[in-house]
Amino acid sequence: MFMEPIRVFKALSNETRLNILKWLKEPEKHFPKQGAHLPKGVSIKGGVCVGDIQEKAKASQSTVSQYLNMMQNAGILESVRYGQWTYYRRNEEILSRLAEYFKTEI
Amino acid sequence: MFMEPIRVFKALSNETRLNILKWLKEPEKHFPKQGAHLPKGVSIKGGVCVGDIQEKAKASQSTVSQYLNMMQNAGILESVRYGQWTYYRRNEEILSRLAEYFKTEI
DNA sequence: TTGACATATCGAGAAATCCAGATATACAAT
């Protein structure tokens, strides 16, 4: 996955999306019931399911799904399916490369 | 002038605007005739006039003027008028705060 | 004061984005 700054900036140009990204930085803080659907022993570190994100974001299900998809396409989120749930988490690898890009090239 | 990340991200969500910001990082490299209209002894460090930017950006005069205005409103550029010319330059203060914001809060 | 030039602002059509409801898909449980 390569890094397209403009796509990323578009993804971050919306308050709800920006909030989601920030919330996912501290999932246990912002999503107390994190991982509630996962069987014992399975943990998707930092991942939160769409429904929990939607509830917090107070936007429609389709909107949140599209937001998450958009952020994933921009490379800043990644998803893991588990049963009927999709867990999204930050792609820290890309995000730190972006921070470096911002610092040195912008 | 305070920092509104979303406005900044919108400003950076366009290839031409992003290019302008990058060009202004090394004005002497990208705008060889920089400061051509300034009288001797007057120098607007890092500043480039709208016409020179327009020529390089290959967009209409009004478009470039609006782009520059938008970037200024976002805080990432600042302008200095000199006679009939307006020189735009990067607001490095804001930009480095943004880089730090990106690194620590995004 | 007139004319020329640099830049800003206005107005508008085209294109893109926003965001919801409706529907589809995928999986789980019965």
Place this chain on the structure above:
DNA sequence: ATTGTATATCTGGATTTCTCGATATGTCAA
């Protein structure tokens, strides 16, 4: 097989952005 739940995708109207040409404003030079 059927039902229920989670998520994705489709469709489309409303809003915003893009980008230009036209026009206005401001400044300098003659």
